[in-house]
Amino acid sequence: MALLEVRDLRIHFPTDDGLVKSVDGVSFSLERGRTLGIVGESGSGKSVTSLGIMGLHHGTKARITGEIRLDGEELAHADPARVRELRGAKMAMIFQDPLSSLHPFYKVGDQIAEAYRIHHRKATGKQARQRAIDMLARVGIPQPAVRVADYPHQFSGGMRQRVMIAMALCNDPELLIADEPTTALDVTVQAQILDLISELQAEFGSAVIIITHDLGVVAQIADDILVMYAGRPAEYGAAADIFDRPGHPYTWGLLASMPRLDRERQSRLVPIPGTPPSLIRVPPGCPFHPRCRYTGATGGRCQTEVPVLSEPMTPGHAAACHLTVAQRAREWAALSAGQVPPGAGEPDNREPVPQGGVET
Amino acid sequence: MTGQIGMPQAGSGRTAGPDGDALLHVTGLVRHFPVTRGVVFRQKVGAVRAVDGIDLSVAKGQTLGLVGESGCGKTTTGRLLTRLDEPTGGRIVIDGYDVTHLRPGQMRPLRREIQMIFQDPYSSLNPRHTVGAIVGAPFRLQKIRPPGGIKRSVQELLELVGLSPEHYNRYPHEFSGGQRQRIGIARTLALRPKLIVADEPVSALDVSIQAQVINLLEDLQDELGLTYVVIAHDLSVVRHISDHVAVMYLGKLVELASRDQLYARPRHPYTVALMSAVPVPEPVRSADGKRERRQRIRLAGDPPSPLNPPPACRFHTRCWKARDICRTEEPALAEVVPGHQVACHFPENTAQDPAASGDRRPA
Numbered sequence: 001m002a003l004l005e006v007r008d009l010r011i012h013f014p015t016d017d018g019l020v021k022s023v024d025g026v027s028f029s030l031e032r033g034r035t036l037g038i039v040g041e042s043g044s045g046k047s048v049t050s051l052g053i054m055g056l057h058h059g060t061k062a063r064i065t066g067e068i069r070l071d072g073e074e075l076a077h078a079d080p081a082r083v084r085e086l087r088g089a090k091m092a093m094i095f096q097d098p099l100s101s102l103h104p105f106y107k108v109g110d111q112i113a114e115a116y117r118i119h120h121r122k123a124t125g126k127q128a129r130q131r132a133i134d135m136l137a138r139v140g141i142p143q144p145a146v147r148v149a150d151y152p153h154q155f156s157g158g159m160r161q162r163v164m165i166a167m168a169l170c171n172d173p174e175l176l177i178a179d180e181p182t183t184a185l186d187v188t189v190q191a192q193i194l195d196l197i198s199e200l201q202a203e204f205g206s207a208v209i210i211i212t213h214d215l216g217v218v219a220q221i222a223d224d225i226l227v228m229y230a231g232r233p234a235e236y237g238a239a240a241d242i243f244d245r246p247g248h249p250y251t252w253g254l255l256a257s258m259p260r261l262d263r264e265r266q267s268r269l270v271p272i273p274g275t276p277p278s279l280i281r282v283p284p285g286c287p288f289h290p291r292c293r294y295t296g297a298t299g300g301r302c303q304t305e306v307p308v309l310s311e312p313m314t315p316g317h318a319a320a321c322h323l324t325v326a327q328r329a330r331e332w333a334a335l336s337a338g339q340v341p342p343g344a345g346e347p348d349n350r351e352p353v354p355q356g357g358v359e360t
Numbered sequence: 361m362t363g364q365i366g367m368p369q370a371g372s373g374r375t376a377g378p379d380g381d382a383l384l385h386v387t388g389l390v391r392h393f394p395v396t397r398g399v400v401f402r403q404k405v406g407a408v409r410a411v412d413g414i415d416l417s418v419a420k421g422q423t424l425g426l427v428g429e430s431g432c433g434k435t436t437t438g439r440l441l442t443r444l445d446e447p448t449g450g451r452i453v454i455d456g457y458d459v460t461h462l463r464p465g466q467m468r469p470l471r472r473e474i475q476m477i478f479q480d481p482y483s484s485l486n487p488r489h490t491v492g493a494i495v496g497a498p499f500r501l502q503k504i505r506p507p508g509g510i511k512r513s514v515q516e517l518l519e520l521v522g523l524s525p526e527h528y529n530r531y532p533h534e535f536s537g538g539q540r541q542r543i544g545i546a547r548t549l550a551l552r553p554k555l556i557v558a559d560e561p562v563s564a565l566d567v568s569i570q571a572q573v574i575n576l577l578e579d580l581q582d583e584l585g586l587t588y589v590v591i592a593h594d595l596s597v598v599r600h601i602s603d604h605v606a607v608m609y610l611g612k613l614v615e616l617a618s619r620d621q622l623y624a625r626p627r628h629p630y631t632v633a634l635m636s637a638v639p640v641p642e643p644v645r646s647a648d649g650k651r652e653r654r655q656r657i658r659l660a661g662d663p664p665s666p667l668n669p670p671p672a673c674r675f676h677t678r679c680w681k682a683r684d685i686c687r688t689e690e691p692a693l694a695e696v697v698p699g700h701q702v703a704c705h706f707p708e709n710t711a712q713d714p715a716a717s718g719d720r721r722p723a
Contacts, residue, residue, distance in 0.1 A: 216639025257571035271571030
């Protein structure tokens, strides 16, 4: 059985302007020892999903429906006290900005020891401190016995992220969620941290969810990938399948719009036109259709019918798109052969009026 | 319509530049930030050597990419070029004017010619001002009355950057990040500057929007003949947008070359390591289809502090090729092949280097 099963998760926030559908029908499962990459732009619902799994929407106005099962135990509607017992022990999280996630007034050793003692009530202070030193050593901090008494400001950005990882792993969690763990870091340090996460995963056998906007990061570290757009899953499958045969025009757009070091330099980038939609007024039908270049081929279904993740292209790989599998294969073959997608030749910098704006 | 925006003529009295068609010419640029101790008797106890002697020049209509990790001094360099900060030493000549030590009042007329695009489109636009006020501010500050009036010029600028003239009375919060960045670009273009320093112009934007803004910057350059200095940490973006690329490490230039030369054959070990660390959106697989880890040069540790940079070659503490000479003698930025300068005793990808073809991994 999979360690984590998420079924039809919906997380909605009522606001004065309307209902914000941050997550709207997301399903995935994750085995121990595997890494799932959740990719999407800001506002795609990737962070809200992970906070939902960690039970961190408790106390907000969030309306959560659907199922989250960790090791068979239902969490979405569980008692907050029970979720608190699991959080930090069985599931742990690393955040994007290590400086604002660490308390500036406390020594890093004390912060790690605190995380340990909350879940090991019988541990003595000395044991907890030793655990902190061991964990700092484990994440590659030189002289851990000395650095344990340092404050967060005495560490560099990469070292702080290592401290965060040490804290997250000090109770041997089975599920580790890393929300943009390397976005605030330099590329050389990012490479170190990604390697560290994979090494520790191999050692502890935990399941990892890595949330990022960077397709390069998921290509490097993820076994499976979930591409999200406007709170909905756009494409889900094994990493190799998604990079070899992406099946959703949004994924194509992401891949085509990135300047890439591993390819010949293109004279011009092919951006995705328009901007991501407001989550209060998600377009009817496929949420991506106002920005999609292929809506002509489906006879108007894109505008009216919400596509679901069905009709697997290969086992375990599905895209929420009305194009047929054959159409997708043809379009992707054309794109990867370097053809410019329809409509991309026109100047794309004439934009429509902002969608999420306040009407005046 | 784009060519008709009412453009003020910059002040006259320009002298010929030191070398032909270089719009920007920088020699020996230094900026040290003093570190002081004590409140009453302030003693200087050291200096953060943010920029420590760099030479650059950018030809008209070209783009120079300035790359490096955080703390390498690239943003300070940008602030010096736009004279938002005063250099400790060196010389900056823009379009024939020596601007190195101009006072703010003397600098003001030149601000028409040098403008900046900022990283964060959220904090660089005043939330209480309308788009019209924001984009029109340069005209008011410079007391310029463009033909047709300020409003008309602002609307033309909005159209130029791909926004609609009807956005004139809207506020920044009504726009997405990419659109805000376009507003910032419109403001930058208001006075038709010659030189634009863009500090991480797309790094705060979503991937799908980055490409739109990069294309816009390129179109504007073609249309208006702009000269760019683009400061960025993303090597793929820099390759796309630049004609020449300068790589900075701890306040110094370590490599300077044309884009194609630099990316085809990076010479400085730091550049090589940086390039190998860029995550590529393509999983690596071995012959039998299994996932593999990408071959990558892992630099140990973090960049050292610019407060106390390592002696001689500043990269020697993290370099896998470092030998004794690297710790004692500073390598000068020298041309290894025409148009390709590198500051290294043992550059990569050269014929003389035994390691060039074979082992590039750290020992």
